Amino acid sequence: xxxxxxxxxxxxxxxxxxxxxxxxxxxxxxxxxxxxxxxxxxxxxxxxxxxxxxxxxxxxxxxxxxxxxxxxxxxxxxxxxxxxxxxxxxxxxxxxxxxxxxxxxxxxxxxxxxxxxxxxxxxxxxxxxxxxxxxxxxxxxxxxxxxxxxxxxxxxxxxxxxxxxxxxxxxxxxxxxxxxxxxxxxxxxxxxxxxxxxxxxxxxxxxxxxxxxxxxxxxxxxxxxxxxxxxxxxxxxxxxxxxxxxxxxxxxxxxxxxxxxxxxxxxxxxxx
Numbered sequence: 185x186x187x188x189x190x191x192x193x194x195x196x197x198x199x200x201x202x203x204x205x206x207x208x209x210x211x212x213x214x215x216x217x218x219x220x221x222x223x224x225x226x227x228x229x230x231x232x233x234x235x236x237x238x239x240x241x242x243x244x245x246x247x248x249x250x251x252x253x254x255x256x257x258x259x260x261x262x263x264x265x266x267x268x269x270x271x272x273x274x275x276x277x278x279x280x281x282x283x284x285x286x287x288x289x290x291x292x293x294x295x296x297x298x299x300x301x302x303x304x305x306x307x308x309x310x311x312x313x314x315x316x317x318x319x320x321x322x323x324x325x326x327x328x329x330x331x332x333x334x335x336x337x338x339x340x341x342x343x344x345x346x347x348x349x350x351x352x353x354x355x356x357x358x359x360x361x362x363x364x365x366x367x368x369x370x371x372x373x374x375x376x377x378x379x380x381x382x383x384x385x386x387x388x389x390x391x392x393x394x395x396x397x398x399x400x401x402x403x404x405x406x407x408x409x410x411x412x413x414x415x416x417x418x419x420x421x422x423x424x425x426x427x428x429x430x431x432x433x434x435x436x437x438x439x440x441x442x443x444x445x446x447x448x449x450x451x452x453x454x455x456x
Contacts, residue, residue, distance in 0.1 A: 234314040258396040270431030273408035281398040291353035301378035320364025333364035393436030
């Protein structure tokens, strides 16, 4: 073994350039393989930490009406609960709204709550999603207007001695009560937050069926067949999608016709 070791060292020293190239190439290859494995692992776990994640959906509108085409994930504030009577398979729903401006905090410290990390949500948020609440009651923490749930990092920054039950003064005079502390948002989530505010704290821009300004999420029950084709077939929609469509047309039909100046039948005939 001693002779083999000496021979190996002599060969390496004699061909040090090739030795360096081989070792460097091996190291780079292994590093790339590890990074790819980490990336694939993260992507495979994306958003699957939510309870019943296979039954959790965000509503996406793909429409063509009267020559106007729209492909957006935004919906009316009426979608979340207004369509449940038409689709009994909907088990739970939640609305998420983002404002386009930062919120100024004047007390306990002067800072900003950035708009991209501030979500206005329904009280069903923690029932629908798997984000962990460290302190507070997930069933009630977002029930009341002007309730705010802070991520652990923001809570420590604003209230080093404990945040639960404390009050934030925002926009000079509004008082938001801290009703919960949650874990910081994981990276493998399409939703990113640092604070959640009860959506009842917000005066919505317009409460009608044709103003699309927020995100709607549904969790369907275990009996729901999400791939069953509508009967009779209609534009390739699934049975549940068709129920949502019919419910929307029934509720929003008058608004659409008033806005467009034509009946739904006339607009459909134009699009054929």
